[in-house]
Amino acid sequence: MQVKSHKPSKQRKYLYNAPIHHRGKIMSAPLSEELKSKYGINSIPIRKGDRVKVMRGDYRGTEGEVISVDRKRYRIAVKGIVRRKADGTEVPVPIHPSKVVITKLYLKDEARKRLLERKGVKVEEIVEESE
Structure with missing residues (x-):
């Protein structure tokens, strides 16, 4: 799944043509410092329900x-971040997952x-936090 080429044009081509199941992995976001120390991992694929900080x-x-997570456009929508259109309706602003930090994981999944x-996290730790 990792791009083997060093050429930026080929890396872009892979991103644009990547299948949907690869895009989920590509759309990873870093964890906050406290989550990094707790789980021992640096990043995880982002999903609906996670709390993030821009x-x-x-x-x-x-x-x-x-x-929402838009795998086709590599963007996420965050609750509370909206833009007002000319007719007054509010639409969520798309944000790239690399520009956010996950502060709380959605663990009901x-x-x-x-x-x-x-990735090496003990099951007991996961169960305790989700409750």
């Missing part, structure tokens, strides 16, 4: 819950628990 851009410092187990 680290770059106009919305820097804003914290909210991920309400069995696949997420299995992923953490594979």
